[in-house]
Amino acid sequence: MHPSTDSTQKKIAVVGASTLEGTRVRQALEAARVASKKVDLFGHSEGDVLLSEYAGEARMIQAPEIDEIATYSVVLICEGGESTLRLAEGFGPQQTVIDLVGGLPEKIGAKLLDPRTGSGESLAGFYAVPHPLALMLSDLLSPIERGPGVEQCVAVVVRPAVDYGEAGVEELRQQTVRLLNFVELPVATFGRQLAFNIVPESGLSCSVPGFEQEVTRQVGVLLGWDRDRLALRFLAAPLFYGHAVELHLRTPNGAGLEELRRALIDNGLEPGEERGPLVSTPMEVADERTIRLGELSADGLGGFWLWAVAGGSNSRAAEFAVDLATNVIR
Numbered sequence: 380m381h382p383s384t385d386s387t388q389k390k391i392a393v394v395g396a397s398t399l400e401g402t403r404v405r406q407a408l409e410a411a412r413v414a415s416k417k418v419d420l421f422g423h424s425e426g427d428v429l430l431s432e433y434a435g436e437a438r439m440i441q442a443p444e445i446d447e448i449a450t451y452s453v454v455l456i457c458e459g460g461e462s463t464l465r466l467a468e469g470f471g472p473q474q475t476v477i478d479l480v481g482g483l484p485e486k487i488g489a490k491l492l493d494p495r496t497g498s499g500e501s502l503a504g505f506y507a508v509p510h511p512l513a514l515m516l517s518d519l520l521s522p523i524e525r526g527p528g529v530e531q532c533v534a535v536v537v538r539p540a541v542d543y544g545e546a547g548v549e550e551l552r553q554q555t556v557r558l559l560n561f562v563e564l565p566v567a568t569f570g571r572q573l574a575f576n577i578v579p580e581s582g583l584s585c586s587v588p589g590f591e592q593e594v595t596r597q598v599g600v601l602l603g604w605d606r607d608r609l610a611l612r613f614l615a616a617p618l619f620y621g622h623a624v625e626l627h628l629r630t631p632n633g634a635g636l637e638e639l640r641r642a643l644i645d646n647g648l649e650p651g652e653e654r655g656p657l658v659s660t661p662m663e664v665a666d667e668r669t670i671r672l673g674e675l676s677a678d679g680l681g682g683f684w685l686w687a688v689a690g691g692s693n694s695r696a697a698e699f700a701v702d703l704a705t706n707v708i709r
Contacts, residue, residue, distance in 0.1 A: 389452040389453070389708040390417050390419060390450075390452060391408070391419070391451065392419050392421055392448055392451040392453070392455065393408075393418065393419070393421065393455045393457060394421045394443060394448070394454060394458065394463065394466065395423075395457030395458025395463070395480070396422050396431060396440050396457065397422045397429050397431060397440050398457050398458045398480075399544060399545060400458070400696070401420075401458065403693070403694045403696075404457055404479065404697045404701065405418075405431075405433055406697070407700075408704075409433065409434050410701075411702075411705050413704075413705060415433055415434045415436055417708055418433055419451070420438050420440045421440060421441060421448070422440040422441075422442070422458065423442050423458070423462045442462070445468060448466050449470065449474070451474065452475060452707055452708055453475045453477065453704045453708060454466075454477070455479065455700055455701075455704060456476065456477065456479060456480060456483060457479055457480060458482060459480050460482070463482040463483070467483055467484055467487060470487075470505070472504075473503050474503060475503055475504065475506070475703070476504075476505045476506065477492065477506045477508060477703060477704065478506065478507045479508045479696050479697065483505060483507070488505065489505040489507040490505065490506055491506070491509060491600050492507065492509065492700070492703060493509070493601050502703060502706060502707050506703065508696045508699055509600075509696065510593070510594050510597060510696065511692050511693045511694075511696045512536060512538075512542075512613075513597035513601060514601070514692070514695040514696065515536075515622065515624070515670070515689050515692045516536070516594070516598050517598050517602055518670055518695075519624065519626065519648075519670060519687055520532065520598070520602060521601075521646075522643050522645070522646035523630075523639065523642055523643070524602050526634075526639070526641070526642025526643075526645070527630040527632065527634030527638050527639060527642060528631045528632065529602075529628065529629075529631075530608065530630055531608055531610075531628070531629040532608060532609045532610070532626055532627065532629075533609075533611075533626070533627040534609060534612070534624060534627075535611075535612050535613075535614060535625045536611070536612070536613050536614070536624050537577075537618070537622060538580070538613055538614065538615050538616065538622065539619055539620050539621055540615075540617075540618065540619050541620050541693060543568055543569070543583075543585055543615075544568075547568050547569070547585075548619055550568040550569060550573075551569075551574060551619060553565050554572060554574035555574045555575075555617070558575065566584075568584075568585055569583050569585060569615070570585065571583070571584070573615055573617055574617050575617055576617060577615070577616050577617075578614070578615045579612070579613070579614055579615075580612070580614065582615075583615055590613070591611050591613055595607070595610070595611045598611075618661050618665075619665070620661070620665035620666075620690070621660075621662060621663075621664055621688060621690050622661060622688065622689045622692050623661045623686075623687070623688050623689075624686070624687045624689070625684070625685075626684070626685040626686075626687070627678065627682055627684055627685075628682055628683045628684075628685060629681065629683075630683075633681070636676075636677050636683065639683055643672065643675070648670060649672060650672040650673070650674065650685065659672065659673040659686070659687075659688045660688060661688050664688050665690050666690060668690060668691030668694065669689070669691070670687055670688070671687065671688050672685065672686070672687050673685075673687065673688065674686050
């Protein structure tokens with residue numbers, strides 16, 4: 380059985396709808412005003428059937444069957460594991476399958492989804508959504524790339540506990556409370572104390588080998604670079620939500636500070652004054668869905684420093700995937 384080519388019958392299946400990423404996808408679909416009749420929710424649970432909702436309607440989240448999933452025009456993968464690998468056996472060449480969590484088998488060869496992806500029937504195939512951090516960095520760098528250009532960039536990204544899932548948020552909360560009560564700390568997620576501390580990504584027990592290099596590669600794809608221009612490091616900090624980024628930039632043609640500032644302003648990102656007060660911190664944007672720039676300054680050696688904070692970055696992948704999904708079902 381194959382997905383219908385009739386636009387009135389095209390539907391979206393969300394696999395893993397009860398997961399954290401599935402929740403973000405549901406919220407992005409609702410924000411995009413995708414009609415309830417166009418969206419079905421699936422997942423895997425032990426015991427009782429899971430209850431959820433979409434666009435104010437109560438929904439049951441049930442385990443999907445291979446034949447059933449094969450009827451959907453778009454499948455959004457929000458959970459990995461054996462059940463997802465089993466579903467992949469039934470995917471057809473006319474479907475658009477978008478993987479947000481790395482759940483597809485390598486043999487499928489999912490292509491990295493980027494802004495240059497077209498629309499219409501050509502969207503059939505298997506796609507992997509860039510990591511939210513790659514999307515955040517490309518959002519910051521693309522105005523500069525379109526303007527004076529990026530010759531070289533060094534970025535240090537401060538990551539909050541939510542980047543490591545609900546378990547990370549809860550462990551940081553428990554560590555903070557227990558430290559203040561002089562009680563032994565839980566370290567199952569991070570492998571060490573994160574509360575009142577800063578830890579390089581490589582120092583966490585939950586770190587993924589090669590992760591910084593993979594995000595660097597994805598940024599290059601998103602910006603259409605033909606060579607490496609970004610060096611990247613991640614730091615885990617005792618924040619619950621909100622990211623911070625310190626960028627050191629060099630432009631290819633010796634652009635001045637004002638040219639760089641203008642490129643950012645023209646794209647809706649207005650930096651603060653050189654040596655001005657840093658009014659933007661992760662805490663101030665934790666509840667927002669935006670990138671806010673702080674100080675932009677010359678380094679005295681021909682390069683520039685740029686401080687930025689971002690809220691809602693972890694939802695960017697879901698929004699990115701939903702943009703493609705809505706193009707398919709129109």
